[in-house]
Amino acid sequence: MKISQLSQLTGVSIRSLRYYEQQGLISADRESNGYRTYHPLVIDQVNTIKFYLNLGFTTEQIAGFLNCVVMNKEAFCSQILPIYREKLTEIEEQIQLLSQIKSNLEDRIQAVMLENPNPPGA
Amino acid sequence: MKISQLSQLTGVSIRSLRYYEQQGLISADRESNGYRTYHPLVIDQVNTIKFYLNLGFTTEQIAGFLNCVVMNKEAFCSQILPIYREKLTEIEEQIQLLSQIKSNLEDRIQAVMLENPNPPGA
DNA sequence: ATAAACCTTCACATAGATGTCAGAGTCAAT
DNA sequence: ATTGACTCTGACATCTATGTGAAGGTTTAT
Numbered sequence: 041m042k043i044s045q046l047s048q049l050t051g052v053s054i055r056s057l058r059y060y061e062q063q064g065l066i067s068a069d070r071e072s073n074g075y076r077t078y079h080p081l082v083i084d085q086v087n088t089i090k091f092y093l094n095l096g097f098t099t100e101q102i103a104g105f106l107n108c109v110v111m112n113k114e115a116f117c118s119q120i121l122p123i124y125r126e127k128l129t130e131i132e133e134q135i136q137l138l139s140q141i142k143s144n145l146e147d148r149i150q151a152v153m154l155e156n157p158n159p160p161g162a
Numbered sequence: 163m164k165i166s167q168l169s170q171l172t173g174v175s176i177r178s179l180r181y182y183e184q185q186g187l188i189s190a191d192r193e194s195n196g197y198r199t200y201h202p203l204v205i206d207q208v209n210t211i212k213f214y215l216n217l218g219f220t221t222e223q224i225a226g227f228l229n230c231v232v233m234n235k236e237a238f239c240s241q242i243l244p245i246y247r248e249k250l251t252e253i254e255e256q257i258q259l260l261s262q263i264k265s266n267l268e269d270r271i272q273a274v275m276l277e278n279p280n281p282p283g284a
Numbered sequence: 285a286t287a288a289a290c291c292t293t294c295a296c297a298t299a300g301a302t303g304t305c306a307g308a309g310t311c312a313a314t
Numbered sequence: 315a316t317t318g319a320c321t322c323t324g325a326c327a328t329c330t331a332t333g334t335g336a337a338g339g340t341t342t343a344t
Contacts, residue, residue: 044290055332058293073340075291095263098330118278121271128267135260138253141217145250149243156240166320176321177302195310197321220300 043068046078050086057086063099065089065106085110096127165190168200172208179208185221187211187228207232219249 047054060066061076066085068076088110092102101123108117169176182188183198188207190198210232214224223245230239 042291053332054291055334059331073291074293075340091266093331095266100330117274121274124267124271124274128264128271131260131264131267135257135264138257138260142250142253142257144213144217145246145253149246149250152239152243152246164321175302177304180323181301195321196323197310215301222300 041078041080043076043078046082046086049083050090052086052090060086060089060099064103065099096131163200163202165198165200168204168208171205172212174208174212182208182211182221186225187221217249218253 041049043054043057046052047057050057052060057066061068066078066082066089068078068082071077085106088106089099089102092106093099105117105120105123108120163171165176165179168174169179172179174182179188183190188200188204188211190200190204193199207228210228211221211224214228215221227239227242227245230242
């Protein structure tokens with residue numbers, strides 16, 4: 041299939057598909073005219089990439105384990121565990137930071153409301 | 163005081179101090195030679211800026227309410243409440259998104275461990 | 285053959301705070 | 315007067331995925 045079709049089927053922009061290829065995440069054959077031709081399996085692959093991008097991995101990180109994930113469905117791929125765990129820790133730290141910020145913000149709101157019992161927008 | 167002193171006292175780089183000035187967050191008098199001279203009150207102001215940057219506000223947003231905060235200690239500044247609330251909502255959304263990502267990640271980890279009962283790094 | 289709808293590559297833009305460097309002026313101390 | 319430590323402005327780099335546009339080749343249908 042051609043690139044616009046892959047784009048439609050995956051919901052990923054043409055621009056991004058070419059970018060993924062440039063980053064080594066997907067590959068494409070070329071027709072004689074230079075057009076990219078994709079194997080149907082690439083659809084799954086792109087969806088997998090979407091999934092990991094949503095998880096907060098960068099394309100570079102994804103490139104590091106995508107083959108493993110795609111080929112083996114994660115079995116026999118225990119190398120991926122530390123990566124997941126590292127990411128998990130990172131996410132947890134972000135959540136903690138945001139929670140702290142949230143607390144601070146709630147404190148500020150309380151402070152304003154106490155000093156200003158009848159604000160217009162309350 | 164001069165800029166390097168302010169930098170030391172606040173822990174904010176000289177580069178950033180100049181940037182804050184450019185964004186209208188702080189102001190400086192100039193000596194006859196062109197050097198910036200800061201009023202001691204600016205120290206507090208810079209610390210306040212640090213605080214709000216940590217809260218995730220942009221310098222542009224901070225510029226919008228900094229005068230109010232610094233001058234009035236937030237009293238009589240009920241206009242600031244909607245801004246805080248908006249930011250709070252934003253933070254809460256980020257936390258929720260991260261929590262979902264965290265769940266997904268934990269699922270992946272479970273999946274790998276089930277398919278791979280005795281991984282080297284476990 | 286001409287237009288519409290594809291495809292290609294290359295490259296610049298974005299967002300935001302900060303690092304860093306270059307070129308140049310200034311001040312203090314020797 | 316020279317050196318070292320400051321200061322100034324201006325500008326480019328960073329990080330990352332994606333948007334956008336130009337300039338040009340291809341295919342398909344009329």
